[in-house]
Each structure stands twice: as structure tokens, then as C-alpha cells.
Amino acid sequence: MTIRHVIVGLAAFAALAAAAAQTRIAGRVVEKGGECLPYATVKVKNRYLGAVADSVGLFEIQGAMAASDTVVVSYMGFRTRKLLVAELGVSDSTVSLVEMESAPVPLPEVAVRPGKRxxxxxxxxxxxxxxxxxxxxxxxxxxxxxxxxxxxxxxxxxxxxxxxxxxxxxxxxxxxxxxxxxxxxxxxxxxxxxxxxxxxxxxxxxxxxxxxxxxxxxxxxxxxxxxxxxxxxxxxxxxxxxxxxxxxxxxxxxxxxxxxxxxxxxxxxxxxxxxxxxxxxx
CATH class of the missing domain: 2.60.120 (Jelly Rolls)
Structure with missing residues (x-):
């Protein structure tokens, strides 16, 4: 391996490291009107990073992620929301508002029919x-x-x-x-x-x-x-x-x-x- 190959390899490694730097994102999951959605599920796609929002909809995720990575927010009865890490803001103090749109789901049956059980x-x-x-x-x-x-x-x-x-x-x-x-x-x-x-x-x-x-x-x-x-x-x-x-x-x-x-x-x-x-x- 030549010195040139080593330099190119190190440059590529540095670029990857910069693309997925240690990052903090935080937010509050709400429905339209501002009511919080407690315990929403939040994931950074393909990064094995995620969190469950707390009782007032707040979440925080720290780890190696790029600004172009996709954050997936899901909550039963609402449309799944996908945002870029960059949209949530990357800083130690930013708490972004993640607004979810309702999507009614059919209610499951809750009565047992007669017969052998x-x-x-x-x-x-x-x-x-x-x-x-x-x-x-x-x-x-x-x-x-x-x-x-x-x-x-x-x-x-x-x-x-x-x-x-x-x-x-x-x-x-x-x-x-x-x-x-x-x-x-x-x-x-x-x-x-x-x-x-x-x-x-x-x-x-x-x-x-x-x-x-x-x-x-x-x-x-x-x-x-x-x-x-x-x-x-x-x-x-x-x-x-x-x-x-x-x-x-x-x-x-x-x-x-x-x-x-x-x-x-x-x-x-x-x-x-x-x-x-x-x-x-x-």
C-alpha cells in the first residue's frame, strides 16, 4: 500500500466520521392543537438509535447520526411522520415540535362470540x-x-x-x-x-x-x-x-x-x- 492510498483511505474515513458525528436531537410530539402525545415511538432509521417519548411527549436521542438521516415518529391513530435529523435541529438546547396528523383506525372487536372456549x-x-x-x-x-x-x-x-x-x-x-x-x-x-x-x-x-x-x-x-x-x-x-x-x-x-x-x-x-x-x- 502506497502513502497515497493511506492518505486517501484516511480522508474517506474522516468524511464518514463527519457524516455520522455524535449528535443530540430532542423534540416534543404533539397533535394539531398542541396536545402532547405521550410515549410516542421515535427512531433514527438504519442507525439503531431511538427513544420512547415521556408522559408529556418529550424525547431525546444521542448518538452517531448524520444531518441527512431519517427520523421516524409513530403513534397509534396518527400518520407516521418522517423528518431529517437536520429538521429537528442539532444542538444542546433545541427542542423541536413534532406535529402529528390524526389517521382514524378501525377499532378492534371487544366481545367474545358464544361457543366453546x-x-x-x-x-x-x-x-x-x-x-x-x-x-x-x-x-x-x-x-x-x-x-x-x-x-x-x-x-x-x-x-x-x-x-x-x-x-x-x-x-x-x-x-x-x-x-x-x-x-x-x-x-x-x-x-x-x-x-x-x-x-x-x-x-x-x-x-x-x-x-x-x-x-x-x-x-x-x-x-x-x-x-x-x-x-x-x-x-x-x-x-x-x-x-x-x-x-x-x-x-x-x-x-x-x-x-x-x-x-x-x-x-x-x-x-x-x-x-x-x-x-x-x-
Whole structure:
């Protein structure tokens, strides 16, 4: 390799570094009229960077990104918004306003038809476990379960929850979101199809006072009909890194997947899961 080749190579590397420099972007997600959209999902496309907005719609992302990179903002019931990093402003103080346009979505059915019913459970089945795991509660971390209804039958989401080890100083409360996707046509390659495949979101609050024998269960007010082939995700909505939460886990089944807020694909979870999903098939 000649000196000229080395110089050219270093110049190209410097250009790439400049194109994707350490950058901070921040914003507030609102609907027309200024009302905040809490817990909106924000991603920098192809950069594995992202965030979940807080309870008043504020988000902040720091990392290597270029001014020409695309930021994708999504929220159930609103059209997905795509902006350039440069449009959000790159500085330590700028907080840009991201206005979303409403897009009505069909409401899923919430009544179970009469007939023979069967309970189908995914994830952890009981309180005994092979191990315990300390989880860092990080907004945007998701654990998902694929569901498939039998031929001529319908699957309804009834409850979600997890098993937890009760310890002194344990996490007392936490906000979660259930994301429901129609998996028809969705691949597990890196993709931005998730926003289009999202057909339902439900929010719930964990309270340690509701833990019974190490199990926390949240029942939907009314059961929700799932697509024939669905993905049901349980997503953390808050960063609570200074509070202890120890889940009771066992090894994953074949229907368990994990996804982080900054990823565009699901993958088999390499760790154990404490979560479960309970459905009714009829």
C-alpha cells in the first residue's frame, strides 16, 4: 500500500466520521392543537438509535447520526411522520415540535362470540423458575409472543403479566404498553413495517400492591380480538434504572421474541422471560 492510498483511505474515513458525528436531537410530539402525545415511538432509521417519548411527549436521542438521516415518529391513530435529523435541529438546547396528523383506525372487536372456549397461554407458565434475572427497566424494551388462531377459530387477548421476586426496595410502580401487530406479510428482516402492522395499543400500570404470590396479572377491561396471526408485545415505557426489579424467569419457548425501540426487527430472545400472555380461543 502506497502513502497515497493511506492518505486517501484516511480522508474517506474522516468524511464518514463527519457524516455520522455524535449528535443530540430532542423534540416534543404533539397533535394539531398542541396536545402532547405521550410515549410516542421515535427512531433514527438504519442507525439503531431511538427513544420512547415521556408522559408529556418529550424525547431525546444521542448518538452517531448524520444531518441527512431519517427520523421516524409513530403513534397509534396518527400518520407516521418522517423528518431529517437536520429538521429537528442539532444542538444542546433545541427542542423541536413534532406535529402529528390524526389517521382514524378501525377499532378492534371487544366481545367474545358464544361457543366453546379454550385458554391459550404463551410465555412463563408458573411461578417456579430456573433462574432470577435483574432487569434494567428501560423504555422501549419489548418482549413479544406470536399467536395463531386455529382454523375457523378466533383468538382474543385476555390478560398479560409477569412473575417477580418480592425483595426489599423493589420497584413499586411502572407503566407498560401492549402493542398488537397483524403479522400478515411482515418479515423479520430489518424493516420499518412495524408502524404499518400495528393494529392496537393498550396501556396499563403495574403496582406492587397487586402482586400475589410473586405473580402480577393485568386483565383487559374487555377482551380484544387478535388478528389471525398476531404479535403481542409487552413494552416498558419508563426508565427506572435506580430501582430494583428482579423477575422470576424460565427458558424461552419457540414463540418468544425480543425487540428494542431502536431496532427494526424481532429476534429470538437470548435471555429468559418472566412475561406471559393469556388468550381465549373460540
Amino acid at each position: 379454550k385458554t391459550v397461554k404463551y410465555g412463563k407458565k408458573h411461578g417456579t423458575g430456573m433462574l432470577s434475572a435483574d432487569y434494567t427497566a428501560e423504555a422501549g424494551l419489548c418482549t413479544g409472543f406470536e399467536t395463531k388462531a386455529g382454523k375457523g377459530r378466533t383468538m382474543w387477548l385476555d390478560a398479560v403479566g409477569f412473575y417477580i421476586k418480592e425483595i426489599p426496595g423493589m420497584l413499586s410502580s411502572m407503566k407498560f404498553r401492549i402493542n398488537i401487530y397483524d403479522m400478515a406479510g411482515v418479515t423479520r428482516e430489518p424493516t420499518d413495517e412495524f408502524a404499518d402492522a400495528l393494529v392496537g395499543q393498550i396501556y396499563f400500570d403495574y403496582d406492587k400492591a397487586d402482586v400475589v404470590d410473586g405473580r402480577y396479572t393485568w386483565y383487559l377491561p374487555e377482551m380484544m380480538r387478535l388478528p389471525e396471526h398476531a404479535m403481542v408485545e409487552i413494552e416498558f415505557l419508563e426508565n427506572r434504572k435506580n430501582e430494583a426489579i428482579v423477575f422470576k424467569c424460565n427458558l424461552l419457548g419457540k414463540n418468544s421474541w425480543i425487540r428494542e425501540h431502536d431496532e427494526y426487527f424481532w429476534c429470538t430472545c437470548p435471555i429468559a422471560t418472566p412475561f406471559f400472555v393469556s388468550c381465549i380461543e373460540n
